[in-house]
Amino acid sequence: DVKVTQSSRYLVKRTGEKVFLECVQDMDHENMFWYRQDPGLGLRLIYFSYDVKMKEKGDIPEGYSVSREKKERFSLILESASTNQTSMYLCASSLVGVYNEQFFGPGTRLTVL
Amino acid sequence: GEDVEQSLFLSVREGDSSVINCTYTDSSSTYLYWYKQEPGAGLQLLTYIFSNMDMKQDQRLTVLLNKKDKHLSLRIADTQTGDSAIYFCAEWDNDMRFGAGTRLTVKP
Numbered sequence: 001d002v003k004v005t006q007s008s009r010y011l012v013k014r015t016g017e018k019v020f021l022e023c024v025q026d027m028d029h030e031n032m033f034w035y036r037q038d039p040g041l042g043l044r045l046i047y048f049s050y051d052v053k054m055k056e057k058g059d060i061p062e063g064y065s066v067s068r069e070k071k072e073r074f075s076l077i078l079e080s081a082s083t084n085q086t087s088m089y090l091c092a093s094s095l096v097g098v099y100n101e102q103f104f105g106p107g108t109r110l111t112v113l
Numbered sequence: 114g115e116d117v118e119q120s121l122f123l124s125v126r127e128g129d130s131s132v133i134n135c136t137y138t139d140s141s142s143t144y145l146y147w148y149k150q151e152p153g154a155g156l157q158l159l160t161y162i163f164s165n166m167d168m169k170q171d172q173r174l175t176v177l178l179n180k181k182d183k184h185l186s187l188r189i190a191d192t193q194t195g196d197s198a199i200y201f202c203a204e205w206d207n208d209m210r211f212g213a214g215t216r217l218t219v220k221p
Contacts, residue, residue: 040213042212043214090156092155092156101161104155104156106153
């Protein structure tokens with residue numbers, strides 16, 4: 001089974017802190033994604049990566065950056081956390097082609113105080 | 114940008130059929146998906162349909178696609194309490210776009 005793991009299920013940070021959210025997948029998938037999920041807004045794409053060291057902005061990249069130094073790991077970075085970044089963050093991975101099914105991690109619920 | 118829209122809530126009684134509807138705007142979408150999110154978990158692919166199909170059946174699930182109206186629906190027959198979850202409609206055309214999710218509540 002494909003496994004996508006995220007470093008934390010729950011995280012509480014203070015405004016202005018630098019926050020790292022880590023995601024690891026074990027199926028050699030080329031594509032990896034970071035979404036945030038907010039009630040009534042569904043999933044919104046922050047960044048995605050289609051290869052090591054490659055990244056593309058999604059719909060809401062402001063306030064975020066990403067890092068993909070290894071194929072299996074995709075990190076989301078909040079340089080200076082703000083209260084409006086309180087959300088559920090979901091990581092996903094997929095192969096190229098194969099009807100593009102995305103496999104999701106369990107999510108990290110981040111609260112910024 | 115392109116939008117995927119779906120109603121936010123649906124409540125049914127156990128044993129009834131559930132129908133979750135979705136509309137999308139990108140006519141060049143190649144695949145359309147239904148994902149299920151159970152409480153405290155990530156999303157899992159439930160089923161998908163290729164854009165040149167109009168129906169797909171998989172056990173209790175029936176997906177209907179009306180490409181002319183850009184309307185996708187998911188029917189769950191004999192709905193059970195274990196079907197209570199949030200259901201996301203999504204479309205793929207170079208990237209994946211999700212709807213806001215429909216929270217299905219099944220009452221015993």
